[in-house]
Amino acid sequence: MALNVGPDFKQRWLNTPEAVRQTFIDDLSRICDVLKPETVLEEWLLYDQKSQLESERRIEAAYAQRKAELIEEARIRRQQALEKALNKKRAEAQAYAEQLRRDEELKFAEQNRKLIEMRQQLDLEIQHYTARYQKNPEQVLDFSAGQYRIEDSQIRSELDSVRLRLELEAESAIEQTVNALRDKLRAAAKEEIDYILQNSNLSQ
Numbered sequence: 001m002a003l004n005v006g007p008d009f010k011q012r013w014l015n016t017p018e019a020v021r022q023t024f025i026d027d028l029s030r031i032c033d034v035l036k037p038e039t040v041l042e043e044w045l046l047y048d049q050k051s052q053l054e055s056e057r058r059i060e061a062a063y064a065q066r067k068a069e070l071i072e073e074a075r076i077r078r079q080q081a082l083e084k085a086l087n088k089k090r091a092e093a094q095a096y097a098e099q100l101r102r103d104e105e106l107k108f109a110e111q112n113r114k115l116i117e118m119r120q121q122l123d124l125e126i127q128h129y130t131a132r133y134q135k136n137p138e139q140v141l142d143f144s145a146g147q148y149r150i151e152d153s154q155i156r157s158e159l160d161s162v163r164l165r166l167e168l169e170a171e172s173a174i175e176q177t178v179n180a181l182r183d184k185l186r187a188a189a190k191e192e193i194d195y196i197l198q199n200s201n202l203s204q
Contacts, residue, residue, distance in 0.1 A: 019062035023055045086196070093192040100188050104181045111177050115170050122166050126159055 013021065030051055034044050 017062040017066045019065075020059050023058045023062070027051070027055055089196050089199070093196060097185070097189055097192060101185055104184055108177055108181050112174060115174055119167065119170050123163070126163055129159065 016024075030048060033039055034041070034048075
């Protein structure tokens with residue numbers, strides 16, 4: 001007689017766990033034994049009954065193991081997908097922080113350029129006033145209490161004091177700008193880290 005194994009038998013057979021396939025082969029071999037003339041039917045029936053129970057146990061254990069393997073494979077795929085998504089978020093956060101840092105550096109450079117131009121302008125003004133005073137080194141002011149003379153050394157001392165004060169103020173402004181930039185970068189990095197932790201599925 002012809003054996004009808006149904007459509008796609010080869011694919012289904014190959015997808016079946018190895019232990020199950022071996023059990024099927026053993027069952028077929030045992031069935032073939034009953035066709036042999038020397039086989040005692042009563043003994044074979046008893047043996048077949050025990051063998052069927054063993055086959056069912058082996059098949060159930062094989063499918064349980066296969067199910068566990070499929071669950072583990074699915075877990076690994078999900079873990080890899082989560083790690084990939086997290087790495088993507090980290091890369092995006094890092095790119096955003098890098099862009100923010102570059103923007104802040106540009107702003108800082110622009111502010112620093114303006115401060116340098118301001119300092120240069122102040123230097124020019126100081127030189128201008130110094131030149132004016134040098135043209136009139138012997139200026140004498142008359143007061144009701146007598147004469148009062150302003151010496152060049154006093155003028156230079158006052159101008160040096162003004163220059164020093166302006167330089168200190170400019171350096172203080174630059175330092176404040178640098179500190180503000182650092183605080184903004186720290187705040188942006190903390191905000192991105194908090195966002196990643198709050199929106200990551202790994203914490204669930």
